[in-house]
Amino acid sequence: MRKFALTAVLVFLGGAFLPGLARDASASISLEKCTLCHGKPEFRKLLVDGQIRDLFVTGDTLAGSVHAKKVCADCHFDVSEIPHRERPKRVTCTHCHFKGNHEGAPQSDNVLAYFDSVHGTAIARGNTKAPLCQDCHGSHAILKAKDPGSRVARGQVAETCGRCHMEIYAQFKGSIHGTALAKGIAEVPSCTGCHGEHRIYARKDPKSTVYPTHVSEQCSKCHSSVKIMGKFGIETEQVATYNESFHGVANQFGSRTVANCSSCHGVHDIRPPADPLSMVNPKNVPKTCGKCHPGANPNFAVGKIHVDAKKKESGIIYWTATFFKWLTIGTMLALVAHIFLDMYGRTKRLRGER
Amino acid sequence: MPEDDRKDINRDAVAREIEAAVNEQVSGLPPEQADALREKIRLRVREEIERDLRARTVSERREAVRLAREARKKEKDAEEGETFLRFNRNFRFQHMVMFSSVILLIITGMPLKFPGFILSRFVINFWGGIQNSTIVHRVGAGMLIYFMVHHFFYTILTRDGRRDFVLLLPKFGDAKDIAHNIRHFLGKVADKPRFGRFSYIEKFDYWAVYWGCIIMIGSGLFLWFETDVLRFLPKYALDVAHEMHSDEAMLATLAIVIWHFYNVHFNPDRFPGTLLWWHGRITEHEMKEEHPLELEEIVARRAKESAEVTNR
Numbered sequence: 001m002r003k004f005a006l007t008a009v010l011v012f013l014g015g016a017f018l019p020g021l022a023r024d025a026s027a028s029i030s031l032e033k034c035t036l037c038h039g040k041p042e043f044r045k046l047l048v049d050g051q052i053r054d055l056f057v058t059g060d061t062l063a064g065s066v067h068a069k070k071v072c073a074d075c076h077f078d079v080s081e082i083p084h085r086e087r088p089k090r091v092t093c094t095h096c097h098f099k100g101n102h103e104g105a106p107q108s109d110n111v112l113a114y115f116d117s118v119h120g121t122a123i124a125r126g127n128t129k130a131p132l133c134q135d136c137h138g139s140h141a142i143l144k145a146k147d148p149g150s151r152v153a154r155g156q157v158a159e160t161c162g163r164c165h166m167e168i169y170a171q172f173k174g175s176i177h178g179t180a181l182a183k184g185i186a187e188v189p190s191c192t193g194c195h196g197e198h199r200i201y202a203r204k205d206p207k208s209t210v211y212p213t214h215v216s217e218q219c220s221k222c223h224s225s226v227k228i229m230g231k232f233g234i235e236t237e238q239v240a241t242y243n244e245s246f247h248g249v250a251n252q253f254g255s256r257t258v259a260n261c262s263s264c265h266g267v268h269d270i271r272p273p274a275d276p277l278s279m280v281n282p283k284n285v286p287k288t289c290g291k292c293h294p295g296a297n298p299n300f301a302v303g304k305i306h307v308d309a310k311k312k313e314s315g316i317i318y319w320t321a322t323f324f325k326w327l328t329i330g331t332m333l334a335l336v337a338h339i340f341l342d343m344y345g346r347t348k349r350l351r352g353e354r
Numbered sequence: 355m356p357e358d359d360r361k362d363i364n365r366d367a368v369a370r371e372i373e374a375a376v377n378e379q380v381s382g383l384p385p386e387q388a389d390a391l392r393e394k395i396r397l398r399v400r401e402e403i404e405r406d407l408r409a410r411t412v413s414e415r416r417e418a419v420r421l422a423r424e425a426r427k428k429e430k431d432a433e434e435g436e437t438f439l440r441f442n443r444n445f446r447f448q449h450m451v452m453f454s455s456v457i458l459l460i461i462t463g464m465p466l467k468f469p470g471f472i473l474s475r476f477v478i479n480f481w482g483g484i485q486n487s488t489i490v491h492r493v494g495a496g497m498l499i500y501f502m503v504h505h506f507f508y509t510i511l512t513r514d515g516r517r518d519f520v521l522l523l524p525k526f527g528d529a530k531d532i533a534h535n536i537r538h539f540l541g542k543v544a545d546k547p548r549f550g551r552f553s554y555i556e557k558f559d560y561w562a563v564y565w566g567c568i569i570m571i572g573s574g575l576f577l578w579f580e581t582d583v584l585r586f587l588p589k590y591a592l593d594v595a596h597e598m599h600s601d602e603a604m605l606a607t608l609a610i611v612i613w614h615f616y617n618v619h620f621n622p623d624r625f626p627g628t629l630l631w632w633h634g635r636i637t638e639h640e641m642k643e644e645h646p647l648e649l650e651e652i653v654a655r656r657a658k659e660s661a662e663v664t665n666r
Binding site for chain 1: 465478536539581586590593613
């Protein structure tokens with residue numbers, strides 16, 4: 001009776017585990033099986049919209065990428081039989097890439113940041129055009145972001161974003177940042193420099209790094225640094241002078257309508273002032289200011305915009321500031337001296353009376 | 355009749371008169387009817403008297419309060435002497451318009467000069483953000499401009515205004531007063547300088563406001579109507595206006611908070627402040643202390659006037 005019970009338990013357990021073991025065994029489809037079809041260079045599919053989807057994958061595809069040691073079924077784990085009847089599902093990176101995983105995959109919260117971002121929320125709402133991990137990082141040839149060949153490397157990321165944001169990419173390529181990026185200058189920001197990497201939000205979202213009240217902060221990350229700007233002969237006073245101007249002050253108090261850096265200099269099409277296409281070129285200043293100040297005329301461009309009253313080059317503004325500085329110091333010294341003399345006299349007389 | 359300890363001879367006479375009239379009326383009637391009529395008249399009279407008494411006690415109470423107040427005032431006046439009207443109602447009104455506008459302007463303007471301060475952020479948020487606080491600033495500006503125009507016409511059109519303007523003009527005597535006062539503070543001279551209607555301190559306050567109003571209203575209007583100004587002037591003119599507005603605001607605020615507040619609030623003679631700005635009156639004692647020359651003038655003028663009257 002006891003023996004029977006033990007056997008029954010063993011049989012039951014075997015019945016419970018063996019099918020699983022068997023499935024695991026069949027799931028590890030070897031690379032050779034996949035390349036039977038995918039190894040042929042002419043293996044491609046004509047899509048409904050006329051586009052051709054190249055399905056050519058060989059054993060070398062993953063070589064050199066961060067997933068060099070992985071095989072097809074590690075990511076395409078929903079393929080359980082060859083040939084697969086249905087199109088494999090989109091790869092879910094979070095299968096391995098989550099914090100606390102045992103796979104040895106890099107651990108970070110980036111995936112959570114992504115799901116909170118404008119792209120992640122669009123996916124969650126069912127927008128099939130919104131990008132998943134592989135849309136930016138690439139599907140098979142994924143390299144580390146620091147690798148210059150990576151699609152998300154500083155030099156490449158603009159093109160990657162531009163695959164969807166085409167007009168903006170075209171504007172950016174012509175801008176001072178875009179041309180500098182093409183020259184391979186290391187300090188220049190690409191898309192992610194301002195918008196963030198995984199934490200990309202819509203510009204009307206207060207969490208966004210390019211929300212109206214965050215723009216100046218974002219630009220000043222580089223433009224207030226003498227170390228960076230000194231290399232290119234650009235002055236850093238723009239940040240301080242903006243913050244002291246009414247525009248800057250109102251911006252610091254949370255006004256979303258007041259001008260920030262990009263209101264005047266442009267957003268993706270920022271160009272140096274000497275460029276005739278620049279929004280801050282003296283010829284274009286009336287138009288640029290006219291966006292908020294209807295009736296702006298060329299007088300708006302007479303005189304420096306980012307003026308610093310503490311600098312002698314500011315001319316009459318410097319002299320006005322200096323005059324008032326000494327007038328204030330002189331007057332207040334005289335008045336405070338008078339007050340203290342008065343109090344001194346009172347104390348002395350009170351002591352005398354006592 | 356109800357008992358009343360304030361009843362007087364007059365009232366007794368009226369009572370007797372009524373009694374006689376009633377007696378005359380009831381003399382020919384049978385006793386029951388006479389009693390009924392007598393009762394009716396008595397009720398009517400009592401009603402009348404009670405009403406009269408009610409009205410009288412209210413007015414008497416008011417009268418008593420008024421008399422008590424006058425008596426207290428007289429007692430106080432005996433200590434302080436006579437009171438003089440230092441600032442007329444018009445002048446007091448101007449001062450009130452000015453200080454309320456300046457308070458509004460300072461609390462909505464200063465945060466813009468120090469945007470990093472937590473207090474600045476609190477004040478701006480108090481008004482509901484920068485959009486609202488700039489509107490409040492313009493309301494204050496409108497009040498200050500009104501004050502300036504009002505004062506200009508007050509100076510030209512009224513007799514007091516013209517007299518005060520002339521008395522406020524700086525004179526050589528003021529320099530001597532300053533030197534004298536400093537020597538007094540240092541204990542070199544026992545007595546204070548003898549001031550007229552306006553001491554050099556008050557003259558400084560007046561002209562500081564004059565200068566401040568011109569600078570602040572002028573540059574403020576530039577900043578208010580910036581697009582219209584830029585139609586005729588280059589951008590650096592606006593920058594100059596901005597610099598002036600910001601710097602003069604600081605100077606004016608410091609002058610008010612340190613100098614004016616010391617002189618009218620924290621000065622031990624005044625602490626915590628007088629109600630001169632409200633009722634405009636100053637006592638003879640204060641006159642003797644602070645404006646002896648003006649008091650002398652007033653006394654001399656009165657003597658002359660009364661002499662003229664007697665001569666006539």
